[in-house]
Amino acid sequence: MNEFFAEYPLVFTMATTLAKIVLFTHIGLILAAYMPWVERKVSAWMQDRVGPNRVGYAGLGQPIADALKFIFKEDPVPGHVDKVLFTLAPALTVIPAILVLAVVPFAPAVSLFGQTAQMAIADLSVGILFVFAFSSLAVYGITLAGWASNSKYPLIGGVRSAAQMVSYELCLGLSVVGVFMAAQTLRLTDIVELQVDGYWNMFTQPIGFLVFVIAAFAETNRLPFDLPEAETELVAGYHTEYGSMKFAMFFAGEYMAMFVFSCLVAVLFMGGWDVPFMSNESFAALGNWGAALGFVAFLTKVLLFLFFYVWVRFTIPRFKFDQLMHLGWKVLIPLSLLNILWAGLWNMPS
Amino acid sequence: MPHTASLTVLGAAESGPLNEYLPVLMLLLFSISFAALNIIVSWALGKRGQRNPDKDSAFECGLPPLESGRQRFSVKFYVVAMLFIIFDVEVVFLYPWAIVYQDLGWFAFFEMLLFLGVLFLGWAYVVRKGALDFSSRPQPGRIPGGPQR
Secondary structure (H helix, E strand, C coil): CHHHHHHCHHHHHHHHHHHHHHHHHHHHHHHHHHHHHHHHHHHHHHCCCCCCCCCCHHHCCHHHHHHHHHHHCCCCCCCCCCHHHHHHHHHHHHHHHHHHHHHCCCCCCEEECCEEECCCCCCCCCHHHHHHHHHCCHHHHHHHHHHHCCCHHHHHHHHHHHHHHHHHHHHHHHHCHHHHHHHCCCCHHHHHHHHHHCCCHHHHCHHHHHHHHHHHHHHCCCCCCCHHHCHHHHCCHHHCCCCHHHHHHHHHHHHHHHHHHHHHHHHHHCCCCCCCCCCHHHHHHCCHHHHHHHHHHHHHHHHHHHHHHHHHHCCCCCCCHHHHHHHHHHHHHHHHHHHHHHHHHHCCCC | CCCCHHHHHHHHHHHCHHHHHHHHHHHHHHHHHHHHHHHHHHHHHCCCCCCCHHHHCCCCCCCCCCCCCCCCCCCHHHHHHHHHHHHHHHHHHHHHHHHCHHHHCHHHHHHHHHHHHHHHHHHHHHHHHCCCCCCCCCCCCCCCCCCCC
8 A cells, every 4th residue: 555655646645635525524514513502502501491402312413303304394495586696695605614624734744654644635835815715705605695585684684794794804814914924824734833832823912813703703694793694683684585405504604614713713823733732743753643632632622612602692792783893994903903013023033 | 556547647747736726626526516415405305385475575574575675775885895805905915924024024024014004094094084984873964864874
């Protein structure tokens, strides 16, 4: 095997890529399926209720039951909608969310059959640019859903979502500049390795971390920024006219985006696969066990951040739209400029 | 070990510049097929419902819809979109600078301080003009009690 892969490295690349795609996207999709259950359970604990407990042990079968019901229910396409865009919109929310996973490094490199495999699906040198290029495509899905529905509430939701997502993308883009100044690269694996040996970016750049986290909530349309689908005023926002699996895809897209942003927070600011008191050498010394340890550490951080998403949802009430714009443009943008200044002084070569 | 022509080609392609992006292409195919499968499965297995005028009309809390579904919306959303383009381009300028920051040192620091200063002035102008003011408090030039557009 070793000789074969040494002679045909591309075969090795293709095989490992396929394995990584299946593994990582399924982690994402399974988490996306179980996050609503987690959300309901956690909210129940926080509000002293029981939460879902009928389907399977502790309601764990609920996501499966929901998925089956989504599949077998009528797939409604109302007469007044733009049928092509109406069908395209849910796909356009789910595809970018999965694609961003391509550059996320889940663990230190693994050696297999005498070859080294990076534990990111594609370890691109333009990593972060790729992330922004595709995560910002998600706004098309939501806006097109609002427009194609040809109905009032979805339209308002879609337009709001467009304004919200582009505004907070600006803060998101500005808040990571400090990270590049520290790392001198856009490649996510290198950014993590630098933090493994040095300090986590959340400690050296607390302002950037704060801005990134707030913008991540807004980019994924989560409370307190879920204005595109504010139930109390817009019925269900951009997916009011949707039902069946198409609705489920918006749901999956939203939770996938949450997962992806949790990964990004972990990678950019919380040291990725780093465990305190470990260095790159100690990870390398442990070999593939080091990779396994890193993988567990990374997933722990991601799960903690996903829990934080739920925690915030049931703690902070929804913003008004003018407050949202005020926060994004007048507070977060100056703050992220301040972070660049801070990072400039911190990382000054002496 | 089989030495077929196709495998030799695969081995030789390792040094190709676009090789890095092959996994991205594979993931793209995966995600597109995931989305397509969802739509097709739900269309194929879903219950066939009967159409009726109520179901075919836009949702408006149970009442027959009034006017068109494509309402006019505030011009401020367009302003936000335009401002986004301007500021986003400036953010893109920051990225290459940030990558070589430590090589250039103080020179890069003051150069970018100047650039960010200009950016900040533009931002302050936009804020002073009220382009980002979404609240509906009465403003000069607006007719009191008139239609709130």
